[in-house]
Structures are given as C-alpha cells and as structure tokens.
Amino acid sequence: MDIHDWFKCDWIKKSSLFLASLALIVSSNLASATVDNVRAWGWAHSANATLNTPYQAYSGYSRSAGWENIPNHPYRNYYSGDVMVTRKAVGYYSILFEQMNATGGVVHVTAYGGNHHCKVQNWYPTVGGQLVNVRCFNNTGSAANGRFTVLYYKNTTKGDYYTDGYLWANNPTAASYTPSSTYQSNSGDVLNTVTRLSTGRYRVNMPTMNISSGENTGGTVMVTAYGSNSDRCKVRSWYFSGTDLNANVDCYNSAGSLTDSRYTLSFMKRITIGNQVAEDLLQGAYVWANWSPTPYSYYQYSYSGQPIERHDNSTGNYRIEIPGLKANGGSTTVSVTAYGGNGNHCSIGYWGNSWVYGDGTTANVRCYDSNGNPANTLFTLQYITSNIILY
Structure with missing residues (x-):
C-alpha cells in the first residue's frame, strides 16, 4: 500500500486506540508545529554516493524553507533547514527537507546530466522534516544511478490576483x-x-x-x-x-x-509556486520552448521582464537564456517537462550564470527518445531563485 493511500484509509478512523498511539508517535518524532506553506528544492549531485550515507546537497542549489500560518495573527512562524540526500539502492534515493513536516503538497523531479529519467515514488512527513523518495531508470527500464533535481512545495493560502x-x-x-x-x-x-x-x-x-x-x-x-x-x-x-x-x-x-x-x-x-504576500513570491521564470528561438510571449514569464531565448546546440540539445535573472547569492533550481504526443523525455544538462548576459542565467536541456538517443523535443522549463520579491 502506498504511503499516500495509507494516510487516507477509513480503518484508521475506526480505532481510537490506534489514533492515540499514532498521535503519541507523531508528537514525539515531529516538530510541534506543522509547516503550512513550503518552498523547498535540492540537487542530488552524487549519483553513486555511498549507500545509506546521507550527504548535504550544495547550498547554492538547495533550499528547505516554509512557514506556519497563525490564525488571527499578523505574523508567521518561519522554519528552515538543510537538504540531505541518501542513496538507498541502485537508482533509489531519499531526500530529507529538514523542518518541512507538512502533509500534502506536490513534488516534481527532473533527471540531470544524462539520458536516464527519474520520478517521485512518494513523499511524507517523517522524523526531522519531509522525506521524498525518488527512483531513477535507464532507457530499458532498469534501475540506474543518476543525478536529478527535486522540487517540493505546498500552498494553503488562496487569492484572487494570482x-x-x-x-x-x-x-x-x-x-x-x-x-x-x-x-x-x-x-x-x-x-x-x-x-x-x-x-x-x-x-x-x-x-x-x-x-x-x-x-x-x-x-x-x-x-x-x-x-x-x-x-x-x-x-x-x-x-x-x-x-x-x-x-x-x-x-x-x-x-x-x-x-x-x-x-x-x-x-x-505569471508567477512561480504561489503569491499571497511579498515573501511568498520567489523570483523566477518559465517558458514553453517551442521551435522558435524567441518562444511565444504568451507562454513565458520572467521576473526580469526580458524575453527568454531558446538556442539549438545540436539534436535534442538546447540552451535557454534567461536575461536579467540570476541567483545573486541565493540558491536556484530548474525543472523540465517534455511536451508533445510521443514518448520522448527531457533532462537538465546544467544551469548557471550566463556567459551571454552578464546578469542572466543559462540552462541547458537535453531530450531523448525511448531508446535513449538524442531527439528534438519541445519542453517546458521552470527556473526559481531563493531571492524574494519585495514591493
């Protein structure tokens, strides 16, 4: 039974003894407050890390932050922690977002630096934070070690302007x-x-x-x-x-x-993962990379206000330029999803400061067919920085 299905089972509601025991376990192992809104990500940069030995994701490419809503109160309780990665078996990884003991939210995973593909197995609150389990595979469907980025976020605030x-x-x-x-x-x-x-x-x-x-x-x-x-x-x-x-x-x-x-x-x-007050809105950009070097403005957005560019390096190899938007000392992440009606998939080749635009960011995307060969493919890309937009 999947952990998400487990949380929803009706039989849990029928046993007061079970609930009392569960409450005791949760209260003793998790932080006393639940994080209501989360903005967390990480880059699992060590595909072949020693089994069952956690390592800390690079701070420049990771973030574990969120806050607790306090009813009838103008302030919030903020939480933050490190991002820890553990390889549990071939192609099987766990990511711990410290202090992010939220229930629910959503997870996205993108393969990095190869023709493998990765996906989310499940996620749930655990001792010390939010645990996200990720599986990676080669083109034949066998488990394979591989690098990837993972994005976890949760929204509870609602609004009429986003x-x-x-x-x-x-x-x-x-x-x-x-x-x-x-x-x-x-x-x-x-x-x-x-x-x-x-x-x-x-x-x-x-x-x-x-x-x-x-x-x-x-x-x-x-x-x-x-x-x-x-x-x-x-x-x-x-x-x-x-x-x-x-x-x-x-x-x-x-x-x-x-x-x-x-x-x-x-x-x-127009935004990246939520906007209610200033500290909810992180600087970022997204684009649907169609075949044009100047993707449709209707399907792109950048906090910088400058157009995003798409450049072809070779078959299935693309460079996305995001002028006017870079980390500026914060952490960043990139997520990619292949687009279209075939079995092609895409991964991240790399990202970092642009050598074309001094104040911009470059992201390289690689796309492959089902046999793992480079293939021309449309895709969507999202870039986020930890820099907060202040009004």
Whole structure:
C-alpha cells in the first residue's frame, strides 16, 4: 500500500486506540508545529554516493524553507533547514527537507546530466522534516544511478490576483475522479478533477485558472510520473475553456508505449509556486520552448521582464537564456517537462550564470527518445531563485 493511500484509509478512523498511539508517535518524532506553506528544492549531485550515507546537497542549489500560518495573527512562524540526500539502492534515493513536516503538497523531479529519467515514488512527513523518495531508470527500464533535481512545495493560502494549482493524480484507471484534497491545491479555492481519455492519456481540469494576473498569459505546466516502476509522464498540451484550465497528460512505459500511470501536475501563471504576500513570491521564470528561438510571449514569464531565448546546440540539445535573472547569492533550481504526443523525455544538462548576459542565467536541456538517443523535443522549463520579491 502506498504511503499516500495509507494516510487516507477509513480503518484508521475506526480505532481510537490506534489514533492515540499514532498521535503519541507523531508528537514525539515531529516538530510541534506543522509547516503550512513550503518552498523547498535540492540537487542530488552524487549519483553513486555511498549507500545509506546521507550527504548535504550544495547550498547554492538547495533550499528547505516554509512557514506556519497563525490564525488571527499578523505574523508567521518561519522554519528552515538543510537538504540531505541518501542513496538507498541502485537508482533509489531519499531526500530529507529538514523542518518541512507538512502533509500534502506536490513534488516534481527532473533527471540531470544524462539520458536516464527519474520520478517521485512518494513523499511524507517523517522524523526531522519531509522525506521524498525518488527512483531513477535507464532507457530499458532498469534501475540506474543518476543525478536529478527535486522540487517540493505546498500552498494553503488562496487569492484572487494570482493563479496556480497542483494535484497528485492517484487513480490511473478511473474514468473521472477528484484527487485527494490533501494533495491538491487551487488558488480559486475549488477542486481540480482528472478524466481518463484512453490508456495512458488524461485530462486535468483546474477551474478558475484563467483570471487576470497583470496580463493575459497562458502559464506553464509541469508533470512528473509517480510510483516505483519505470513509467514516465509528460504534458501533451494545455488550453483554457472559459475560466478553466485543461491540461492533457500522456504516460509511457520504458518501451515508449502509452500506459496507465499515476503522476503529479502543477500549473502556474505569471508567477512561480504561489503569491499571497511579498515573501511568498520567489523570483523566477518559465517558458514553453517551442521551435522558435524567441518562444511565444504568451507562454513565458520572467521576473526580469526580458524575453527568454531558446538556442539549438545540436539534436535534442538546447540552451535557454534567461536575461536579467540570476541567483545573486541565493540558491536556484530548474525543472523540465517534455511536451508533445510521443514518448520522448527531457533532462537538465546544467544551469548557471550566463556567459551571454552578464546578469542572466543559462540552462541547458537535453531530450531523448525511448531508446535513449538524442531527439528534438519541445519542453517546458521552470527556473526559481531563493531571492524574494519585495514591493
């Protein structure tokens, strides 16, 4: 039984003795307060780290931060910690975001530095913080050591002036359903739903996503496969119908055939992972990298206000330039999702300060077919810095 399903089981509610024992265990092992909003990420840079020996992710590419909402109080309790990575077996890793003992939220994982692919197996609060388990595979579907980035965040605040949402699509064979409210969010304070269109093809409906957010923009979508097998998922397309967002998701097995799978999905419009007050909004950028060196302005956003560029290095090898936006001493992360109706997948080659724009950031993206060969592919990319926007 998956840990997420375990949290929802009805039989837990039927045993007062079990609940009393569980409360004692949780209170003795977790921090006394629950973190309501989280902004955390990490780069697992050591693919072949010694088994069961935690190492600290580089501070320049990791962050574990969040806050507790205090009812009827103008202030918040803030928490932060380190990001620790442990290799538990071949292709099997655990990431601990210290102090982030939240329930719910969403996780995205992106492979780094190779043609392997990675996915989230599960995540849950544990001793000392939030534990995220990640699995990585080679193109044949076998477990393989590999580097990756991981992004974990949770929203509880809602608002009328920004749009974002996420969900954990946990029922891959249901014709239509509403995913667990614990593992989904919608800035309009309504529920998102999922419809299965055919084997391995789904449509996510997020109401209220098409509201004014400074200007009319198309936003961006991130998708990550979920579970312990080698399936992978991607975004096929997204569009607005009235105020609703409809995002189409395709999932594939290691042979490149459509297959039913669980996954996580996030949507954001003009912003990166939430905006209620100044300290909620981190500087960042996103882009749908279509075939043009100047991707559509409708599907890109950068805090700098400068257009994002796409450059082709070679087959399946791309350079994304984000002028006017770099870490400036903070930590950064990059997430990538392949786009389109085939089994291709994408990973991060590297990212860092741009040598073209002195005040900018460069991100390299590599895309592959199901056999692990470089392949030209569209994708979405999100870049976040820990720098906070102050008004």
